[in-house]
Amino acid sequence: MTQPDNFGFNEEAALLKSSARKFFADKFPTSTLHALVAGDHRPDRPSECLWDRSLWQQMVDLGWTMLAVPEASGGVGMPAVAVAGLVEELGRAAFPCPLLGTLSATYVLAACGAAGEQALAEIAAGSSAALAITNAAGSWSAGDTDVRFADGKLNGGAWYVQDARKVGRLLVSAHTDAGLGLFWVATDAPGVNVQADTIVDLTRDQAHISFTDVAAEQVSANGLAALGQAMPAVWTMLAADMVGAAEWQLQTTVEYVGTRQQFDRPLGFFQAVKHPLVDVMLQIDQAKSLVYNAACAIDCEPGRALQAAHMAKASASEAAAYASGRSVQLHGGIGFTWECFVHLYFKRQKHSQMLFGDAAWHRARLADIVIGPLAATAS
Amino acid sequence: MSDSASKDSPEQAEFREYCRTWLQDNRPPDPTVRLPLSALEIMTTEQLTYLQAWQKAAYDAGLVGCDYPEAVGGGGRKDCQRVANEEMLAARMPYFPNIIGLGMAAPTVFYHAQDELKQRLLPRLFSGEDIWCQGFSEPGAGSDLASVQTFAERRGDKWVINGHKVWTSLAHFAEWMIILLRTDKSHKYDGLSYFVVPIRSALGKGVTVRPLIKITGETGFNEVIFDKLEVDDSYRLDELGKGWQVAMTTLLHERGAGELQTPRSGGLKNKGSHATTAANLIELARTVQRDGHAAADDPLIRDRIMQQLIREVGFAQNQRRARVPDLLDHPMRLLLQNKLLASEISQQTSELALEVAGASASLYLGDDNAPAGGQWNLAYMNSYGMTIAAGTSEVQRNILGERVLGLAKSK
Numbered sequence A: 001m002t003q004p005d006n007f008g009f010n011e012e013a014a015l016l017k018s019s020a021r022k023f024f025a026d027k028f029p030t031s032t033l034h035a036l037v038a039g040d041h042r043p044d045r046p047s048e049c050l051w052d053r054s055l056w057q058q059m060v061d062l063g064w065t066m067l068a069v070p071e072a073s074g075g076v077g078m079p080a081v082a083v084a085g086l087v088e089e090l091g092r093a094a095f096p097c098p099l100l101g102t103l104s105a106t107y108v109l110a111a112c113g114a115a116g117e118q119a120l121a122e123i124a125a126g127s128s129a130a131l132a133i134t135n136a137a138g139s140w141s142a143g144d145t146d147v148r149f150a151d152g153k154l155n156g157g158a159w160y161v162q163d164a165r166k167v168g169r170l171l172v173s174a175h176t177d178a179g180l181g182l183f184w185v186a187t188d189a190p191g192v193n194v195q196a197d198t199i200v201d202l203t204r205d206q207a208h209i210s211f212t213d214v215a216a217e218q219v220s221a222n223g224l225a226a227l228g229q230a231m232p233a234v235w236t237m238l239a240a241d242m243v244g245a246a247e248w249q250l251q252t253t254v255e256y257v258g259t260r261q262q263f264d265r266p267l268g269f270f271q272a273v274k275h276p277l278v279d280v281m282l283q284i285d286q287a288k289s290l291v292y293n294a295a296c297a298i299d300c301e302p303g304r305a306l307q308a309a310h311m312a313k314a315s316a317s318e319a320a321a322y323a324s325g326r327s328v329q330l331h332g333g334i335g336f337t338w339e340c341f342v343h344l345y346f347k348r349q350k351h352s353q354m355l356f357g358d359a360a361w362h363r364a365r366l367a368d369i370v371i372g373p374l375a376a377t378a379s
Numbered sequence B: 001m002s003d004s005a006s007k008d009s010p011e012q013a014e015f016r017e018y019c020r021t022w023l024q025d026n027r028p029p030d031p032t033v034r035l036p037l038s039a040l041e042i043m044t045t046e047q048l049t050y051l052q053a054w055q056k057a058a059y060d061a062g063l064v065g066c067d068y069p070e071a072v073g074g075g076g077r078k079d080c081q082r083v084a085n086e087e088m089l090a091a092r093m094p095y096f097p098n099i100i101g102l103g104m105a106a107p108t109v110f111y112h113a114q115d116e117l118k119q120r121l122l123p124r125l126f127s128g129e130d131i132w133c134q135g136f137s138e139p140g141a142g143s144d145l146a147s148v149q150t151f152a153e154r155r156g157d158k159w160v161i162n163g164h165k166v167w168t169s170l171a172h173f174a175e176w177m178i179i180l181l182r183t184d185k186s187h188k189y190d191g192l193s194y195f196v197v198p199i200r201s202a203l204g205k206g207v208t209v210r211p212l213i214k215i216t217g218e219t220g221f222n223e224v225i226f227d228k229l230e231v232d233d234s235y236r237l238d239e240l241g242k243g244w245q246v247a248m249t250t251l252l253h254e255r256g257a258g259e260l261q262t263p264r265s266g267g268l269k270n271k272g273s274h275a276t277t278a279a280n281l282i283e284l285a286r287t288v289q290r291d292g293h294a295a296a297d298d299p300l301i302r303d304r305i306m307q308q309l310i311r312e313v314g315f316a317q318n319q320r321r322a323r324v325p326d327l328l329d330h331p332m333r334l335l336l337q338n339k340l341l342a343s344e345i346s347q348q349t350s351e352l353a354l355e356v357a358g359a360s361a362s363l364y365l366g367d368d369n370a371p372a373g374g375q376w377n378l379a380y381m382n383s384y385g386m387t388i389a390a391g392t393s394e395v396q397r398n399i400l401g402e403r404v405l406g407l408a409k410s411k
């Protein structure tokens, strides 16, 4: 299969992206985000789950949460490049909601074959979901789970589950006698206990979840294969979110250094300010090009998707880290305050940076593909 | 990446087929001399003659200047140079020696010269029979190009030129020079005018060319001294005092952001050419030992090689995204990054290669044991030429900060 030159980013995709941009700009400016999530500044505040459910419902009504669900399961079946465009805008707004989790679950379920169709239909009908596939050690390798499935029941714990308190469904990975299985569980099912983590990022919630004799529907008996097929999309969408957020950080900082004057000049005049901002732009552009490259590979050349997605997430993680640091630093004292908006993105980006593997993790896997696995003697 | 052929217009598709066949049937003989990494380091007549023969053949076949009108010696095609370039690069042909001519002089002459001058100059420029050079920089005018002092004084229909240009690549072989001159000392920008001047025919008669030696030990650039050289007013491009605007056309194309695609060929594998790519870096890491193991098995080295690979692929994908308007926030944002990224990625990759090479990084071109024949050292040192020439990386960051991000101008 060959890839289209324009990544397959067609008119429909452009329309979706621009309407998402307008949606968030109109309904959820950063001041609204700040008012919503930054009410309690105490560092030891209990973790809350603050989000705008009615806006989320509007997104569901617009069909955005079922974009990636195949048409056969009642969804829209949009290509990943189009979905990435929407997610980039979501990241630009840092909108707290379970869209990323729902999309991630969608991609995994779509890789599960017939057994995943019922769950996909639920997403198409408006259910939200989160991946519960990480163990207590925080391993990002598919298959590292602390949950077991035996005698028709799930037992154990899943960690670092994103937006767990916002979603209705969990896609859980668990060891079975026959290898890794994937299970579809309602968050309010008996035996599911969602314990909120206290996290730095104000735009998400996160939890660890214990399962005690939870009856669950198995959606895949070959979880490793399904996750292997779907993780490139999970990483690519997260990277798209980070690219959008980094663009917000860049534009906001550029605006600030254009208006703030010191030494009788706007700060942006000084090269110690100007050049790092250019470097932020270079990193964002690299990450953005790699995101659409990965999305296009997912759509048109699946054999290249894994490599491309490792590159996208590694690049986005670096860009997010650099953009975050510069956005605070170049705002000076005001950038160090709770009142200034930059910390909201700073924290979201630091969270996204490590989520599902940081840059070094993805590069190590990329090296295994491109160079070949590490020789046994060297390790 | 994608097979670009799938997006060809019918004209492009037919032309691509033609290029492919022609290149298959007309591969030039292998060079008998070592070729330098790029045309900017051509030192000997043997090197030049070989490369000129290739450019002439490619031009005669219609692979050079494809998008220029036939009236000026071009192919009269639409968006076909890119196609020819892709095919020539894929076929791993030699590069073109007239690099300044094709990349900078041709578009400038095309957009700013009188018809008669275009018709006279461009065919021999495309064919490579006339080598061109660029006389912009001076001892006192580098990054601050508009401060050039080489002066042209009007004498009726003629101009008399006095002054000193430096770093003039290929001047030692050039027939012609594009030159930025001061015609009025009282205005910095509006006091500049742009000319083409024949320099080879004036050697010893108002023009002196002296080679300068690069940090690699190679020659390739020169200083050019003008002592009362007389040139005709018909060699002036555009209006008097419009030199700065004309120079912007040159610089835009030099930095790969111009309208007209520069004819590009290259990739020929021989003793002298060695691409600075992550793939070659991986090859090197497989062969070099570190603590008894292949460097390719050192996790830190692997990580850094992957960083370079990601930059390289990211750059290629930037080129692709630059043609998708819906994925661009600012039309010039990616184009203006090209020169900066290409030069810095090449510098980082070759620098890392030398680290990977370890002790053998000490060996240079003349040593039989040098990895890749010493080319990594050559590439690394020459990469500084790339981050300095055509607007330094610092100047590129100023341009990006000011033109794209809209930050306050430093001057």
Ligand SMILES: Cc1cc2nc3c(=O)[nH]c(=O)nc-3n(C[C@H](O)[C@H](O)[C@H](O)COP(=O)(O)OP(=O)(O)OC[C@H]3O[C@@H](n4cnc5c(N)ncnc54)[C@H](O)[C@@H]3O)c2cc1C
Pocket (backbone or CB within 6 Å): A271, B040, B100, B133, B134, B135, B136, B137, B138, B141, B142, B143, B144, B166, B167, B168, B169, B170, B221, B384, B385, B386, B388, B389, B390, B391, B392, B393, B394, B395, B398, B410
């Ligand atoms: C291999 C090579 C080939 C060349 N070929 C040609 C040619 O064919 N024709 C031609 O005309 N010229 C040529 N040049 C010259 C080249 O264009 C100049 O070297 C370049 O523009 C820089 O000018 P400079 O050398 O005077 O350095 P300077 O301008 O003196 O710069 C010195 C240092 O100061 C930095 N600096 C300068 N101004 C600023 C600023 N405003 N902000 C931040 N930093 C700044 C620079 O980035 C650089 O690091 C060539 C150069 C090289 C290396």
